[in-house]
Amino acid sequence: MQNKIVISKKEINFVQTLECGQIFSYKKHSDFFEIFSADKYAKVVEKSDCFEVLCDDKKYWENFFDLQTDYEEIKSQLQKFDILEKPIEYGNGIRILRQDVFEIIISFVVSANNNIKRITKTLFELRKRFGKNMGSYFAFPTLSELEKITETDLIEIGTGYRAKQIIKLLGQLKSINLEDMKKLETLELRNRLIELSGIGPKVADCILLFGFSRTDVFPVDTWIEKVYNDFFLSLKNRIEIRKNLVKKFGNLSGYAQQYLFYYKRENKII
DNA sequence: TTCCAGGTGCATA
DNA sequence: TATGCACATGGA
Numbered sequence: 093m094q095n096k097i098v099i100s101k102k103e104i105n106f107v108q109t110l111e112c113g114q115i116f117s118y119k120k121h122s123d124f125f126e127i128f129s130a131d132k133y134a135k136v137v138e139k140s141d142c143f144e145v146l147c148d149d150k151k152y153w154e155n156f157f158d159l160q161t162d163y164e165e166i167k168s169q170l171q172k173f174d175i176l177e178k179p180i181e182y183g184n185g186i187r188i189l190r191q192d193v194f195e196i197i198i199s200f201v202v203s204a205n206n207n208i209k210r211i212t213k214t215l216f217e218l219r220k221r222f223g224k225n226m227g228s229y230f231a232f233p234t235l236s237e238l239e240k241i242t243e244t245d246l247i248e249i250g251t252g253y254r255a256k257q258i259i260k261l262l263g264q265l266k267s268i269n270l271e272d273m274k275k276l277e278t279l280e281l282r283n284r285l286i287e288l289s290g291i292g293p294k295v296a297d298c299i300l301l302f303g304f305s306r307t308d309v310f311p312v313d314t315w316i317e318k319v320y321n322d323f324f325l326s327l328k329n330r331i332e333i334r335k336n337l338v339k340k341f342g343n344l345s346g347y348a349q350q351y352l353f354y355y356k357r358e359n360k361i362i
Numbered sequence: 363t364t365c366c367a368g369g370t371g372c373a374t375a
Numbered sequence: 376t377a378t379g380c381a382c383a384t385g386g387a
Contacts (some may be wrong), residue, residue: 113368200368207367210385252383257370292370313368329377330369353368366387374379 093135097145097153104157105185106136106143112186112354114302116199116212117219117232129156130192131224131231158190158305166347173340175323176348179355186350189302193270195232196303201258201290202251203298210250217249238262257290264288278306293331307346310337315356316349322361 117128125136134147147153203211222233246255285296297311312330341348
């Protein structure tokens with residue numbers, strides 16, 4: 093905790109960034125945030141003119157917050173789309189975090205057909221039962237730490253019927269090198285992810301966006317389906333919706349998705 | 363009580 | 376290739 097990163101308030105809004113659905117491992121307190129990623133920890137304190145991030149690993153967290161990306165440029169590109177005008181204004185300080193790939197894979201498999209409150213509870217319980225005790229918190233368990241986890245364990249922490257899929261997935265991941273996967277093109281990587289248990293088109297897109305920092309994907313979930321049907325034509329086929337949105341937003345799809353998801357979930361009407 | 367949640371997997375035609 | 380249904384579980 094001896095390291096400090098100072099971030100201008102112009103660069104990020106932590107409430108928006110943490111609550112826009114991309115991360116489950118954080119805690120909001122009255123005057124600070126705690127963020128957990130893999131085995132790392134950061135405490136974010138708001139000052140009058142900036143945020144101070146007190147952390148264990150400065151390099152890790154600087155990369156995590158993606159501070160080198162120019163969001164003003166991204167927003168100016170996206171603002172020309174009518175559908176994004178209000179969402180960008182509303183979620184102006186959102187940043188897409190560069191999270192740990194293994195944690196993101198497990199987290200978003202748990203997220204399928206689930207609600208954020210229960211997902212969060214399950215993932216913290218997974219840390220507590222199987223992750224390394226870091227003193228004031230528990231690390232996200234590694235693949236080898238999850239070697240002995242059983243279907244019963246997973247059901248106990250609230251994964252429901254997804255337990256079977258997760259057991260199978262953990263087995264599949266043993267023969268996959270996630271670092272090598274980072275070298276693949278988005279489409280190839282997406283196809284490889286979809287082959288895995290518990291990962292379909294939507295979860296794959298979330299893993300690509302939040303874990304592999306690929307912004308040329310558009311995760312379509314129940315909320316995006318609602319937004320799409322509100323603003324465009326009524327369409328139930330998520331594959332079609334995704335195709336249309338990726339075509340529209342191209343390499344900025346992932347950013348567009350976050351603004352829309354956050355806006356819709358906060359009960360705003362476009 | 364019923365519906366819904368950051369869907370996926372599988373059977374059927 | 377496309378469609379329909381089952382799948383845990385807790386909150387609204």
